[in-house]
Amino acid sequence: MKTLVFDIWADIGHFRKYYTTSSPLTFSFPPPPTIAGMLGAIIGSSKNQYLHDFSLEQMYLGVALLKPVKKFRWGINYINTKDNFWQPVYKKNHEARTQIRVEFLSNPAFRIYVHHKNPDIFQRLIDSIKRHYTYFTLSMGLSELIADFRWVGLYESRFQNIEKEDTINSVIPERYLTGQNLALESDRRYGKEQVPVQMTPDRVVEKYENVFFETDGKTLKLKPGVPEKIICLENGEKYCYF
Numbered sequence: 001m002k003t004l005v006f007d008i009w010a011d012i013g014h015f016r017k018y019y020t021t022s023s024p025l026t027f028s029f030p031p032p033p034t035i036a037g038m039l040g041a042i043i044g045s046s047k048n049q050y051l052h053d054f055s056l057e058q059m060y061l062g063v064a065l066l067k068p069v070k071k072f073r074w075g076i077n078y079i080n081t082k083d084n085f086w087q088p089v090y091k092k093n094h095e096a097r098t099q100i101r102v103e104f105l106s107n108p109a110f111r112i113y114v115h116h117k118n119p120d121i122f123q124r125l126i127d128s129i130k131r132h133y134t135y136f137t138l139s140m141g142l143s144e145l146i147a148d149f150r151w152v153g154l155y156e157s158r159f160q161n162i163e164k165e166d167t168i169n170s171v172i173p174e175r176y177l178t179g180q181n182l183a184l185e186s187d188r189r190y191g192k193e194q195v196p197v198q199m200t201p202d203r204v205v206e207k208y209e210n211v212f213f214e215t216d217g218k219t220l221k222l223k224p225g226v227p228e229k230i231i232c233l234e235n236g237e238k239y240c241y242f
Helices: 032-043 119-130
Strands: 002-009 059-065 071-080 098-106 109-116 148-160 166-168 190-199 205-214 220-222 230-233
Touching: 002 119, 002 230, 032 059, 032 109, 032 119, 032 190, 109 119, 109 230, 119 148, 205 220
Parallel strands: none
Antiparallel strands: 002 109, 002 148, 059 109, 071 098, 148 230, 166 220, 190 205
């Protein structure tokens, strides 16, 4: 099979954690439903269609960090936009705004690996990324955070068992880990986040999964004993798919 590889980056990113409300926090990388939205924006899938077009049942998806995870807080002013007019939101102390501290990613950059089982959708995605074309504006989580992307390549790929210690370029979903098969290295900083991985078109999350990653964007290593197959590209990169 073939795997499409492309990079996406922006000055600022935000992928809101589902359990935060008044002071939104961000995931360190885009979860699969967010990437589905990015892919949908590229080929023009509607808001009600992209979660179907790019469900995990129809594609093999991986994501790698290209830069260290750096986060900062920024005060955002919220105003009332109900009733078709703009009006400042007043507090009890009569301030003309409501300011919320929001966590953002600084200079986020990611590599996306995708193989789609639908030849028509896959070819549309390949053609659009190769031409640097998007149907809708591409953003890094929020519509105001405009993102850019570039073509990396279209590679022959295959499923592979871990038979010896192997280097993984992508983040690693927890189902790939059993016991001590994640090889810990002294020069690595490890992170773990629980992210939504399956969401219905009605925006109902059906499945969450813990995901491991290296916070500086370095590779990880897996030892034999991995219960799932990884995907190996002809250029030597390997990724664990969601």
